Structures are given as C-alpha cells and as structure tokens.
Amino acid sequence: MAVSPGQTVMKAWHVMIRRNRFRQRMTQEYCEPQTLLLCLLWALACGCSDVQTPASTPPANSAEPTTERGMDFDLSAVPQAEEFVPLQRSSSAKDNRQAAVSRNVAATDAGGNDRRASLKVRLPDDRPDLNDARLAQAGIRRYEGRRLILLSDLPEDTVAHLPALADQLFDHLELHFGTLPKALDDSDFQVTGHLIDNEQTFRAAGLMPSETFTFDHGRHWNYQFWMFDTDDQYYRRHLLLHEFTHCFMTCEIGMLRLPDSWYMEGMAEYFATHHVTKDASDSTQTTFGVLPAGFEGFEGWGRISEIRRSFLERGTQTASDTEQLTIPTLDDVMPNDAKLFTRYSQYATSWALCWFLQSHPDYREHFHPLAKLRTRAEIAATVGPLRERLQPQIKIDWLLFVEALRENYDIERSFPVHSKTTITTTELATAVATCEIQAALDWQDSGLRLAAGESVNVKCSGRFSVNDRPKPWISEPQGISIDYFRGLPLGQVVATLVRTDGDSISNRISVGTGTTITTAHDVSVWLQVNDSSASRQNNAGVVNVEFSLPQQ
Numbered sequence: 001m002a003v004s005p006g007q008t009v010m011k012a013w014h015v016m017i018r019r020n021r022f023r024q025r026m027t028q029e030y031c032e033p034q035t036l037l038l039c040l041l042w043a044l045a046c047g048c049s050d051v052q053t054p055a056s057t058p059p060a061n062s063a064e065p066t067t068e069r070g071m072d073f074d075l076s077a078v079p080q081a082e083e084f085v086p087l088q089r090s091s092s093a094k095d096n097r098q099a100a101v102s103r104n105v106a107a108t109d110a111g112g113n114d115r116r117a118s119l120k121v122r123l124p125d126d127r128p129d130l131n132d133a134r135l136a137q138a139g140i141r142r143y144e145g146r147r148l149i150l151l152s153d154l155p156e157d158t159v160a161h162l163p164a165l166a167d168q169l170f171d172h173l174e175l176h177f178g179t180l181p182k183a184l185d186d187s188d189f190q191v192t193g194h195l196i197d198n199e200q201t202f203r204a205a206g207l208m209p210s211e212t213f214t215f216d217h218g219r220h221w222n223y224q225f226w227m228f229d230t231d232d233q234y235y236r237r238h239l240l241l242h243e244f245t246h247c248f249m250t251c252e253i254g255m256l257r258l259p260d261s262w263y264m265e266g267m268a269e270y271f272a273t274h275h276v277t278k279d280a281s282d283s284t285q286t287t288f289g290v291l292p293a294g295f296e297g298f299e300g301w302g303r304i305s306e307i308r309r310s311f312l313e314r315g316t317q318t319a320s321d322t323e324q325l326t327i328p329t330l331d332d333v334m335p336n337d338a339k340l341f342t343r344y345s346q347y348a349t350s351w352a353l354c355w356f357l358q359s360h361p362d363y364r365e366h367f368h369p370l371a372k373l374r375t376r377a378e379i380a381a382t383v384g385p386l387r388e389r390l391q392p393q394i395k396i397d398w399l400l401f402v403e404a405l406r407e408n409y410d411i412e413r414s415f416p417v418h419s420k421t422t423i424t425t426t427e428l429a430t431a432v433a434t435c436e437i438q439a440a441l442d443w444q445d446s447g448l449r450l451a452a453g454e455s456v457n458v459k460c461s462g463r464f465s466v467n468d469r470p471k472p473w474i475s476e477p478q479g480i481s482i483d484y485f486r487g488l489p490l491g492q493v494v495a496t497l498v499r500t501d502g503d504s505i506s507n508r509i510s511v512g513t514g515t516t517i518t519t520a521h522d523v524s525v526w527l528q529v530n531d532s533s534a535s536r537q538n539n540a541g542v543v544n545v546e547f548s549l550p551q552q
C-alpha cells in the first residue's frame, strides 16, 4: 500500500516533532551523571558529535508505514520509560549488571592511548528479568536458546524449535559481520523475542511496550523484539530471523545513528530469507541469505512477486523505447538521504538490492567492507564514493537484473553480460556490424550504442535450443509456438534499451528474425533469447545478429 504525498508530509512533520521532543527529553530526563559518562564514551567511540544515549526502552511511535514490513526502527524514536512496564527485573541482577558496566568503564578509562579501540563494545543487556511464575500464570511459555529467549502463547510444537534457528543465524551473522565485541556489562549476546498470538495476553502480563510503539507484524528495540504470529510457517520463521538480525546489527550502536533503511531492512531481509532442508537422518540444515527457488517452502514471502507487480508488463510490444518500465532505479532504492521507508514495496526492493550486492561477481567485493561498518555515517561515507566509481554500470546492471528477476534466478548465467567493444551509427554508416547472442545467457550487451532519435535495423539468424527435455527444443529467432514466456514465444529474440545513464529501461521489444528499433534516448541495446532467468541451464547455441542503418 503506497503512502499518499499528503501522508508523507504529515509523517515528516510528526517525525520532526517527535525528534525534537526526544532531544528535549534526553536533556531533561536521561542525562544523569552516569548516563552522561556513557554518552561521552559512546561519542568518543564513534566520533559522533550528535551525542545521544542508546535508549533503553522502546519508544512511542505512530507515524510510519505499518508492516514489518513496517518500520521497526525509527530515528524519531522517543524513549519513554514510564510508558514501558516490563516484568520487574530483580534488583540483584540489575546491580550485578551495573557493577560490570562500571568495571568496564573504569578499565576503559585506564586504556589511555587506544581509547577508541578499547571502546568497541556492545550495549549492556537492557532486558527486564522474567518472572516464570507470572509467565505461567499468564499462559505464556518460555523457550530458551543460547542467543534467543522466546516467549510465546502459541502451541509448543509451533515455536519450540525457533531459538535453535536463531542460534544458527547468530553464527552466520558473526561470519558476515565479524565477532561481536564484549558488552559493557559482560553479558553474552542474547535477545528476548515475543511471538504473540493474543496481544492482550502479553499486555496483561506486562510484556508489551507502550501502546504507541506500534507495529503490524514485528518490531525490535535493542535486545528485544515483538512480532505477531502469522499462519505461514515459513514467514513466521522469516519475521523472527528478520527481527533477530536487527537486534544483532544494532547491538553496538543502539537505535540512533542507524544506517539508512535500504541497508538495515535489506540486510535483515537478506539474512531472514532462508531455506531449511532435512538430511537422511532427519536433522535439519538451514541456509541463510538464499534467493528462493520457488514458492513452495517460502509461503508468505512474495518479495519477487511484489517487485514484478510494480512494473507489470504492458500488453503491447513496440519497436522503440517509448514505453519505459517503472522499475525503481538504483538512486530510488539506495537514496543518499532518505532514512525512512514510505512504501511497503521498499522492503522487497531493498532485499533485492542487498542480494544483488552480495551475489554479483563484479560488486560483492566492492561492498563487502560494509560488513565491518556500523553507523550511518561510516556506511554512507563508503557507499557514496563506491557508487560514484561504479556508475553508470551498476545502475544499468541493477535495472537489467530486476527486469529479469524470478524465483530460482540463475546466478551463473543470468547476470547481465557486458560487451568489451562498442559500436555507434557512425561506424554503421560504412559497414554492417555483427554480434552473437548465446541462448544460455540472459541479457547480453550487443555493444551497439544509439543516440536519441536514431534507428537501426536488426537481423537475426541461427538455430539454438531452449530446452533439453525430453530432447532439445530447437528454435530459430522468431521463437517456438508451443510455449510462451512473458507473452512472447519462447526462444524469440527480444531486445531492451537501457539509458546510458542507467536511469530507465524499456519494455521488451520483439525482434524475431528482424525489425527496426528506434530510440528517444541515448541507450545501449541489449538482447536475449526470450526465456526465464531461472531456465538458462538447459539452453544451447547462438543467434547471429546483424546491425545496419535503415535505408534513407
């Protein structure tokens, strides 16, 4: 559901008001001497001039797209301790934690020359202690793993396995982001998750945050998260892993100075997208960060379908790029300044971008250093120059990737293939240019560059196969008539025109044995044998392509 411009303005206004209130409250209520010391240490550790204490309680919050989908963190967060009434923590446990914080602060102060390095710490454990008798009385069961305590009023067989899944994800997250530093209070990393069937049960037990800490699906705050149950087994696990990832990614910086939303939400979606398999001995194996192979086993996910719905193919095919697909550009998905999500579809595109950056052979090494960074400023300072250096190719590749994205996308064969040489109409004035298109690859750069207003004749020939079962399906450039893909015959040669600045991509253009293509923009001409990006491995052969200028 899109947010109307009016809603967006209102939201921005509310955010501004809440942020101002927060700063006021921080000054008035949270800057006790002990807290001020922590503020100072955090500022030293992060080199940040905007000194704000990592908040310890969930905020009041109301103006944001709801889903978590809804924003589950918000830079406008307002800690309001009096509105959050958790189960009471025992004073002895609290005192022990506080004593540990003091010891670590003192040790840090003695660190002298290497103060910044020694201050690489995790937030202290801010979770309330749990009262088992009160939990049992309320009908809430506790399931404890090393990294997750899960509280739920759902049947045991529905949820008892989930802490072990979080333990597996924790190991995977440490492999990616690095080993977590020690906590200020010496506590181990552990999160308390609330998986809620009946909200009133949790509210009556004092386990819900303030009523103004709203969420439709799930939301986290430091070492805790809350999520409503979903009917889909896969999506229940997915949401839990998503929130757990947020807890992991924010445990060093708290809820302030968070990286931009495309990164926070995209990486949470990336790691939460998982696949569970069972081996011969019936033990389960979980793989995180997958691209779903299909719909079965990923019920409730639907990110690729959501992306595809956002640029539904039009019914008519044209021989020009007058019809542009409404695929969000890289600038739209990875904005330089926006921190908040205003559309639900941003979760899907942010997931796709993070998967793309983690998987594409040309970009994953460039973006891997982000794993060692934590704050918005650090990440923005790295991403900005990277984008400058990689543009426009990365923008073009992004559009072509999204255009072809499907479940079971073939990572070996379906990323766009660039041409090492280019030709223009100036060269076509004296000679016909040729290239080959492989049936086993998705979008391929023909090398042809057209300026706005130019036209070119395209002629295709050759025989190739578009399937190998039960025997090769032989096709010629017009395609075969027994199967269709995206409304065009399977195997038909199709083109797309991508603006050379990477700002838009055209609808698919039917080429077949030949056509004349005209462009209204400066573009590169890309070709493929019409087929799914998930079904390239059973194709073989090439198409011979000739480019010439139309007769005057």
Ligand SMILES: [Zn+2]
Pocket (backbone or CB within 6 Å): 068, 069, 071, 072, 073, 242, 246, 264, 265, 268
């Ligand atoms: Zn999230």
